[in-house]
Amino acid sequence: MTAGFNTRIWTYFCGFLALSGISACQQAGKPGKADSLAMRAAFAESPVLTAQQSLETFRLENGFTAQVVAAEPQVIVPVAMTFDHRGRMWVAEMTGYMPDTAGTGEDAPNGKIVILEDTNGDGTADTRTVFLDSLVLPRALAIINNGLLVAEPPRLWFVEIINDKPGRKTLVDSGYTEGGNVEHQPNGLLRAMDNWIYSAKSSKRYRFEKGKWKKEDTHFRGQWGITQDDQGRLYYNNNSENLLGDYFSPGLGSHNPNQRRVEGFDENIVPDNRTYPIRPTPGVNRGYMKGVLDDSLRLVNFTAACGPVIYRDPLFGEGFNGNAFVAEPSANLIKRNVLRDSGYFVRGKQAYAGREFLASTDERFRPVNLSLGPDGALYILDMYRGIIQHKTYLTPYLKKEIGMRELSDPLNCGRIYRIFPTGAKPVAFQLKADPASLIAALDHQNGWIRDKAQQMLVDAQQQAVVPQLRARLGQPGIGRIHAMWALEGLHAITAADLLPLLDTSDAALCRQALSVLPSILNKTNAAQLRARLAVAATSAQTAPAVAYILPAFAKSDAPGAQTLLAAIWQRFPDSKIVADAVIGNAHNKEQALLTAITQWNPDTNLVVRRRLEKVLVDISNHRKARLDEALIKEYPRGNLLFKTICQTCHGADGEGIQSLAPPLNHSELVTGKKERLIAIVLYGLTGPVQVNGKLYKSPEINGDMPGIASNDEFSDSDIAQLMSFIRNAWSNKAEKVTEREVQAVRKQYKGRQKSFTMEELK
Template sequence: MPDVMIRGRIWMSVLLAGITATACNNGNKGPKSDSIAMRRQFAESPVLSPAQSLKQLHTEPGFSAQLVAAEPQVVVPVAMTFDERGRMWVAEMNGYMPDTVGTGEEAMNGKIVILEDTNGDGSADTRTVFLDSLILPRALCIVGNGLLVAEPPRLWFVEINGDKAGKKTLVDSAYTEGGNVEHQPNGLYRALDNWIYNAKSSKRYRREGNRWLKEETHFRGQWGISQDDYGRLFYNNNSENLLGDYFPPGLGSANANQRRVSGYDENIVPDNRTYPLRPTPGVNRGYMKGVLDDSLRLVNFTAACGPLIYRGGLFGKDYDGNAFVAEPSANLVKRNIVSDSLYLVKGRQAYTGREFLASTDERFRPVNLHLGPDGAIYVLDMYRGIIQHKTYLTPYLKNEIGMRSLTQPLNCGRIYRIVPEGSTPVTEKLGRKTEDLVKALGSNNGWIRDKAQQMLVDAQDKAAIPMLKALLANGSKGTVQVLHALWALEGLHALTLDDVTAAYVKEGNTAFNQSVLAALPAVVNKQNAGAAETFLTELASRENEAPMAEYLANVADKYEPGFGKGLSKTVYEAFPNNPYVADAVISNAKDREAQLLADITAWNPDTNLVIRRRLEKVIKDIKNKRLSNMDGALAKEYPRGAIIFKTVCQTCHGMDGEGIQSLAPPLNHSEIVTGKKERLIAIVLYGLTGPVEVNGKVYKVSADMPGIGSNDEFSDADIAQLLSFVRNGWSNKAEKVVEKDIQAVRQQYKGRQKSFTMEEFK
């Protein structure tokens, strides 16, 4: 049967189902309608001018959307940052998916441009090309006199000489090693602690003089990253509204043997429901039951990205600390309310049945959100029909793209700002006077505070030190101004242990205190190690401070050997069933896990203690890793398989095949991988919908595993190599897969479009 007929029948079945279905209330619109009526209403998806598209943007009452820039001033914007003059530096990913097979995606047509509003009317009126001839640029960050630019696979630092690109320095030759366009590192978010963090990555960077430091940290998110007032990081993946950290970002990743650390990569807002303003049949799995509702609207996130913790001070107190999340496949931006409970961070959606921002224009594709120097939220709109990358594009979605001519346009892009209705916020420009920058650390706008701190640190402005010390001594205790002063001193290498202990507020805000304590590694030395020990020992006696005390124990241990081990014993004996304490203890026990288990067992033989169970899991993981046979010989035997694993599978299942928290279950020791090869082939060709049980553990990952059977890049021989590779990698050992096996399964399920569930294989 011709493929187009198959796709047509699938879509007809969706329509027929909609005819008999009960219409749902859309929240925003109110009137009821069935899917066939909705299909008629939105049968076409015309390309709209910026003014026309703006009219189709609907905001929460009390707010308005304003057009800041549009083509030809900006094209396909995917990331941006502001400089101290309030100018926008924008990454344009012009080459992304020119058509459904990605023809010409490697063209050197990406750019970094500078957009400026010279007359103060809120709209950009000048465009300067800073860099061109780039291939799919995806992130940027201003650092001192230069710009970090992520151009896969490299990370460059490019000096800025009068808005022209100067000397280029290679910071990381493998910044985006592995993965496809949807699954490569991005973000380059400069956090409160003076380090630059990334989404879809475990790396962080920092400039010290003319050197670039690179360290491993926790793996985080997929596209976009943000921070709150205390420097905690927030992110997400395509199917999950909001993820984030309970503890400061520079801690908890010291033990490479420890795969999961409580308090990091936590699910902050588990509610993934979406409320589009229009039908959204053009999603990759739109034919599957439960993906769309009766009026063809997306039910749950499928392309969540670009999270922003709002810190602008312009919207009012009810919005401070709220988390906004973009969903381009549903043409909307969601608002979540986030709150603290000791060191836990939890959140909920702000509304049921409606969104903060939504559009009836199908080509409105918000892919990133940024806080501006005026306190507004800036929305980057790629303004495209195609946002799904070719690697996972289903025949169903290809048909949708063709039906409404969604391939075009390729030369559009818009940037909006969201402001309180009737307001005309002014972009604040930062000068370079030391006293002005120090004063700006107390601004109501988090962007201003961040930028002022960064400018002081980048300039290594020593004249600021006495002013910052005065802020610590005389500023209001427990305020964000004090935090910025403290971390500015850390960046100037002028912070002391006395500064840290004085800023700490006993019985104060836990999140504030954690941010203060995170600066301890920068100040402890041989002379003050004893005082640091006394301070940490006091903290360890309180359960809400014990995880932080334990994370920092090894700082003093470098100068007073044995202190760290003693503090660990104190906290695990006091709080043996606290998972955050347990994982903090394990994080400081790299390559000493067996001895730690023996010590715990000797103290208390109870096998149900949380710390014991979590430690035993780490020891088991170490054993599995040692048994790994994923060596060069396997990659040589299956070269195409190794490449496909690295670019398609590794980004969710991990390089070691042990899975990634909130993304995908393990492949190593998986009976799904090593069992019947026909089942595994079917899953890889057509995809899998969870939940998934591996080795007796149920993984309720929210994202579907997409199939690659429709991807023209991969031949049946390639897929056979991939499966042979994973079936014999790590500790797996199973029969190899050959091309004929793939062909047989294709024939068995000829015409199938939807993903499998594990129930179908029983």
């Protein structure tokens, strides 16, 4: 059916507010000065609706239809999903998440991985097969060859698939989710175009190669959900930022762990974080704070952005291909963003002013993940529940909201919807395993199908397809890039294959070829490639990518790499992106590079020089910031709490994480007055925040740090240990905090819910 407002509910709402002198119909599109008491009265209850009833509360973009694909009992609390080559859905069910506001029983082994299938082609799943059960909070999955990767904190498993039943189980990573709570642990498991598997909230990537699992470091990315575009660039977000992403292929990027920030990665793609709910949304964790809700009690900016997806199919019509859709479960909506390339830069904006692609009046509609289907439809995973905030940061205000509208129950719901143009009849394309069909599918109009065809070719590891892939590589079109990466995955790509693609007249294709080069560089082909790299190094569009691959090139031709590197920083000394790519080559040789740059040009304002000097300062600070083992032994509970609630945003080294949080190391807020730090930890802090002479504010960091005063899981002794630990970790040195001092601050601010601001703390 075509989704629209539930007419009965909306008519009642308009009539109710009309009695209060408020035009509800005016309020629908754009929040105004509505009477918040009347708004609360109109939505005083949040009844549990059937999937079909909830569907009728959707306000969806004109010309589109929403359909229920699956609902309880077929699917329960879905949080992640992937399709197999037959179009079946493999779904992770996080059944144990937050059974109540205290999280009682959250460690119960009741999570599952299920297979949902539509056997009659009507778009609705009619069979459910449990593949794995007895899991504790499973959060991500990915199909690889003949098995399934499953993230079950803290471990990452690979489970063989034998006739839809689990076979041998292999531990891929015992520390996939090191530290953190449920909201702040790695997830996603996106099998990207470059044949590596990436996660959000993580700086690790994985690959199955020659019978073994490989693990490497990569850029830290996002919080919940990760996706890619047609160029294989990754996109993600955090809870308060609409869309972040990279300008380059994920295999590129810094090889220098001394760099804390690398330009061109973790970029703010869509800076506009406004949201436009169509119902009051007081049930957000910081709803009592000024500016979080507007006068009509609707969320102003993202507070739970998650599950982004790049839509890669023509089904939706002109202007939609390449758009980024983002879920916001706390505001019951789906955001649409329009992205545009400008060289290697990606810029984006919200598709609409004052409205959303999809919004609902059902408070329990909780979209947490989005997927492009093999049928071209947009799939929505709806946890369908009241509580979405994890207990670690749950405020008394939100606990009250949950109680007022009885949002704790039920716990056995869940829905999957798909969105498609009205009148369309999307049918899933089923991939055949024969090589000819898979190679043809590399040019399919649907991005998911292209990706899957490449993956199946790589998984099969059949060298017989190499000539066909090489022939496809010589022809233009989107399939060329997939053919190139398929050859890379088969270990069959050669310098001769890539040389024609290193033509800077097609900069995007050249950057793709440069991304592949590290996998085939050797002393035999280095001389052949050097001249072509020298040409690419003169173009602003490709020079950063050349600089990024030079560490690999240096293994075969160190003098040649140094010559190319110098040519790049001398040609582009005032480009931040080039500067950071250059510094990526100088791991533990930063001072020598600075000397060379200074001798070439003594100008202290050169961007490459200033960026390099910043890295040298960071190195100096980091050397002083080694954690003392004696400190960990003295404050074991403090160390554990730091890993659980602080590390995932502030970093293991206490130096902060881009887009999330400022440093704890060298922070006067940490080492200054104990009472101030205790107040911040208990009740939270709202930015902007001044740390060590620098002002941190949104979107550079998350604008709000929640407190833990209302979390019964942590005793005052635990909290005192946590603060004593961070006050003496890294380069910090300050007096320890006692349990009695924590209790004194609690007493002083008894009943407080509101986060502190810097002005208050002064």
